[in-house]
Amino acid sequence: DAKTTQPTSMDCAEGRAANLPCNHSTISGNEYVYWYRQIHSQGPQYIIHGLKNNETNEMASLIITEDRKSSTLILPHATLRDTAVYYCIVRVEGYKLSFGAGTTVTVRA
Amino acid sequence: NAGVMQNPRHLVRRRGQEARLRCSPMKGHSHVYWYRQLPEEGLKFMVYLQKENIIDESGMPKERFSAEFPKEGPSILRIQQVVRGDSAAYFCASSPFGGAQDEQFFGPGTRLTVL
Numbered sequence: 001d002a003k004t005t006q007p008t009s010m011d012c013a014e015g016r017a018a019n020l021p022c023n024h025s026t027i028s029g030n031e032y033v034y035w036y037r038q039i040h041s042q043g044p045q046y047i048i049h050g051l052k053n054n055e056t057n058e059m060a061s062l063i064i065t066e067d068r069k070s071s072t073l074i075l076p077h078a079t080l081r082d083t084a085v086y087y088c089i090v091r092v093e094g095y096k097l098s099f100g101a102g103t104t105v106t107v108r109a
Numbered sequence: 110n111a112g113v114m115q116n117p118r119h120l121v122r123r124r125g126q127e128a129r130l131r132c133s134p135m136k137g138h139s140h141v142y143w144y145r146q147l148p149e150e151g152l153k154f155m156v157y158l159q160k161e162n163i164i165d166e167s168g169m170p171k172e173r174f175s176a177e178f179p180k181e182g183p184s185i186l187r188i189q190q191v192v193r194g195d196s197a198a199y200f201c202a203s204s205p206f207g208g209a210q211d212e213q214f215f216g217p218g219t220r221l222t223v224l
Binding site for chain 1: 113140142144146150151152153154157165168200202204207208210211212213214215216217218
């Protein structure tokens with residue numbers, strides 16, 4: 001299984017962009033990078049996913065390096081409600097999502 | 110369009126009792142996944158079911174745990190003779206197609222406390 005490495009925690013100022021890095025150096029060519037977040041006491045929420053190209057949706061942008069060994073999730077204008085644990089997941093075996101420890105993001109006013 | 114529903118949200122059991130956790134997938138979804146989150150840890154896959162079939166139960170303990178997804182009604186995760194180590198948050202997710210890239214929608218979870 002391809003493993004991911006994320007910083008344990010990070011702070012972000014409200015209204016500023018939050019850049020969340022993720023290393024996945026053993027990723028295979030057909031494995032997607034997924035991002036989920038979990039706000040305290042709630043179920044995980046899908047954010048975005050990608051394979052090779054950069055992706056953007058209404059929540060975030062995903063930047064994947066050309067060698068695919070790392071990626072960055074960008075929350076363009078962080079709000080207090082974005083405070084959560086963010087999980088970077090390399091999807092293996094299709095349906096099995098493997099959640100690591102994630103990055104605890106605290107958005108401060 | 111209601112999301113994934115789980116009940117109860119909180120469940121307290123004494124050691125040796127049975128726990129039954131229910132999950133109603135999103136409308137139109139026939140694929141259900143159960144995950145367990147121990148305190149201070151990430152979610153771990155337990156089991157994947159389609160209607161009336163267990164597709165993959167490789168993440169589920171061999172004893173005391175069972176899961177079903179009947180033709181009618183919610184999916185049930187059943188834990189018999191609970192022990193303190195079973196205390197955790199149990200999340201259910203559903204998806205429409207079950208494919209490798211199918212987005213999974215999660216419910217709010219059931220928090221099981223074993224006294």
